[in-house]
Amino acid sequence: MSNNAGSSERYIKLYRENIEKVSRLSSPYINSFREPAISEFKKLGLPTKVNETYRYTNLDTFFNHDYRSYFMPEESDFVKAEAFRCDVTDLDAHGIVLLNGFYPTIRDKLRELPGGIWIGSLNEAAKKFGDKIEKHYGKYVNGNSDGLVHLNTAMASDGVFVYVPEGAVLKKPVQIVNLVDSGEDIFNQHRNLMIVEKNAEMTIIICDHTLSPQKFLTNAVTEIYVGENANFNIVRVQNEHNNAAKITHTFIHQEQNSTASSNNITLHGGLVRNSTHHFLGGEGAETRSYGLFLADKRQHVDNFVNVDHAFPHCTSNQLFKGVLDDMATGAFIGRIHVHQDAQGTMAYQQNNNILLTDDVKMDTKPQLEIYADDVKCSHGATVGQLDDNALFYLQSRGISKREARLMLMFGFAHEVIQNINVEALRERLDNLVMQRLRGELSRCASCMVKCM
Amino acid sequence: MLSIKNLKAAIDGKIILKGISLEVKVGEIHALMGPNGSGKSTLAAILAGREFVKVLEGTVTYNGKNLLEMTAEDRSREGIFLGFQYPIEIPGVSMVNFMKTAVNEHRKYKGLEPLSASDFLKLMREKKELVEIDSKLANRSVNEGFSGGEKKKNEIFQMAMLEPKLAILDETDSGLDIDALRIVANGVNRLKRPDTSIIVITHYQRLLDYIVPDVVHVLYDGRIVKTAGKELALKLEEKGYDWIKREE
Numbered sequence: 154m155s156n157n158a159g160s161s162e163r164y165i166k167l168y169r170e171n172i173e174k175v176s177r178l179s180s181p182y183i184n185s186f187r188e189p190a191i192s193e194f195k196k197l198g199l200p201t202k203v204n205e206t207y208r209y210t211n212l213d214t215f216f217n218h219d220y221r222s223y224f225m226p227e228e229s230d231f232v233k234a235e236a237f238r239c240d241v242t243d244l245d246a247h248g249i250v251l252l253n254g255f256y257p258t259i260r261d262k263l264r265e266l267p268g269g270i271w272i273g274s275l276n277e278a279a280k281k282f283g284d285k286i287e288k289h290y291g292k293y294v295n296g297n298s299d300g301l302v303h304l305n306t307a308m309a310s311d312g313v314f315v316y317v318p319e320g321a322v323l324k325k326p327v328q329i330v331n332l333v334d335s336g337e338d339i340f341n342q343h344r345n346l347m348i349v350e351k352n353a354e355m356t357i358i359i360c361d362h363t364l365s366p367q368k369f370l371t372n373a374v375t376e377i378y379v380g381e382n383a384n385f386n387i388v389r390v391q392n393e394h395n396n397a398a399k400i401t402h403t404f405i406h407q408e409q410n411s412t413a414s415s416n417n418i419t420l421h422g423g424l425v426r427n428s429t430h431h432f433l434g435g436e437g438a439e440t441r442s443y444g445l446f447l448a449d450k451r452q453h454v455d456n457f458v459n460v461d462h463a464f465p466h467c468t469s470n471q472l473f474k475g476v477l478d479d480m481a482t483g484a485f486i487g488r489i490h491v492h493q494d495a496q497g498t499m500a501y502q503q504n505n506n507i508l509l510t511d512d513v514k515m516d517t518k519p520q521l522e523i524y525a526d527d528v529k530c531s532h533g534a535t536v537g538q539l540d541d542n543a544l545f546y547l548q549s550r551g552i553s554k555r556e557a558r559l560m561l562m563f564g565f566a567h568e569v570i571q572n573i574n575v576e577a578l579r580e581r582l583d584n585l586v587m588q589r590l591r592g593e594l595s596r597c598a599s600c601m602v603k604c605m
Numbered sequence: 606m607l608s609i610k611n612l613k614a615a616i617d618g619k620i621i622l623k624g625i626s627l628e629v630k631v632g633e634i635h636a637l638m639g640p641n642g643s644g645k646s647t648l649a650a651i652l653a654g655r656e657f658v659k660v661l662e663g664t665v666t667y668n669g670k671n672l673l674e675m676t677a678e679d680r681s682r683e684g685i686f687l688g689f690q691y692p693i694e695i696p697g698v699s700m701v702n703f704m705k706t707a708v709n710e711h712r713k714y715k716g717l718e719p720l721s722a723s724d725f726l727k728l729m730r731e732k733k734e735l736v737e738i739d740s741k742l743a744n745r746s747v748n749e750g751f752s753g754g755e756k757k758k759n760e761i762f763q764m765a766m767l768e769p770k771l772a773i774l775d776e777t778d779s780g781l782d783i784d785a786l787r788i789v790a791n792g793v794n795r796l797k798r799p800d801t802s803i804i805v806i807t808h809y810q811r812l813l814d815y816i817v818p819d820v821v822h823v824l825y826d827g828r829i830v831k832t833a834g835k836e837l838a839l840k841l842e843e844k845g846y847d848w849i850k851r852e853e
Contacts, residue, residue, distance in 0.1 A: 552707055561698070566697070
């Protein structure tokens, strides 16, 4: 406990010392959230195992560490990010690069895409889309009891802004590449805001990468508004090194008859913690929350999903899978909250895990809170080994045991991958998963270059 | 081709096979019949290399080699094929990927280059027609959501792809309607060559109307209690197994 209070202090001090610098780049509206957020953080502190949703994840080793935090991007960062952007221009996606949480592009800090869609830096967007930001910023994280969300609100410097106006349909996905690259250990926080208005459609791909071997800690928050009858998909591909911690908080707020999907694919990372919050805020909304992780060595991957059924006749579907090797640990907590008025709710949850050694550990916990009567809910979890019968079936056709095991693990993973709506990405991910299972995948700056 | 001598085997300490001897020569079709629990499937499992069956005594020689020392995958590469009584569903693994991997592992074993994608697809197409299997099945995950009949057809399809020297078909007829039975049996007959052998495990005569055996064995309580020509199957159909039990 005392350790942790000490860590909280460290971040409050960081805030006090740098808040002036941080605020200089942001709009007054965004800045108005900072002081209340740091007070809230002070009250809540860094999450510990006492917090129900962090029960299986120990943040100490990453938070009790002296990082360099910088609040202004440097000249060299601009050059690096520009170079990277050139690399990704071949992709059949609209690419954005964030370096250490900043949007270090000199030109095109905000770009218009076909259909009146805008993507770019959140700070830059605050100048042009002040009204949109005032309508949505900070609304969907409201009331969250996770200290880290408030720490982000207090100090995040920049991030990605996406605006899809009513009825606009973006055929190509937008791909955000989050790079962490520094000669020093760094802590970075960024904040994304995505607004998808009524009848609009878009797909976002977020790729998390580390380019240098230093110790990194990232705490990112993404707020997403999905308007009436709109369709939104987000795919997150995480591929960071063993000395990096990635903590993401994604809030998806849906209006009536909208559909949304989230897919968290964790291929590599030292400590990964994804919390995905789905708020079904209108009748007939449908949401899907998927996840897959492959962990080995001493990696730890924790997925927390929270689905709020606040209105009648909504549907939600959760499918999370994990493959754990060596001494890896993992956790899944899936919460379904059906409010009293949410009659006709259908909510499903499934969590399946494969343990490849005796030294791995997986905690899985469903949490169902149902206050309505007319509800269809199901949940199930499995933790086990590869199926011997299936293994033998493959071997009996001449496939070696090693290859048969790989095929079964691949098949297990593919059941999550197959839900991704971008075909090129699906194929790419299948390949990456296969490489990962074969132990051939390390870092993948190159992965992004050939991503699509 | 296959020579089994005094084979005794147990599962979880329970003795199932109590001394089986069987000779299958090149080109022959043998039918293995017998009541439930007599040890038919256990014998098939031993031949295919399942590890949960423990061999206590006896030898199995296949083309001059000690079969019991070979891994399951090597047995397959050497030309042994087991048609499963209950084919396994493998979600997420496509039939195409499964068969491509299997065929290429067989080729590698023989020192051949892997098939090109187009040659492989051509091979798949040919063999699919042979067993009248729906093209769509090939794009699905292995056996997932297949009907009982589709699963059995899929076994014969795999047999067609791998062209075994010795096929062991474990109750391939169970759960098949008469049309599916005919298709499966025709597939097996079309795959039969003078230099290949088949062991058909079945309860019923009706499969043997299509796949005509040279020799019929009756297995009872872990032993072969009767060996004769194809007429034995007809007699069993008519009289059941009781008269054999009584002779015991």
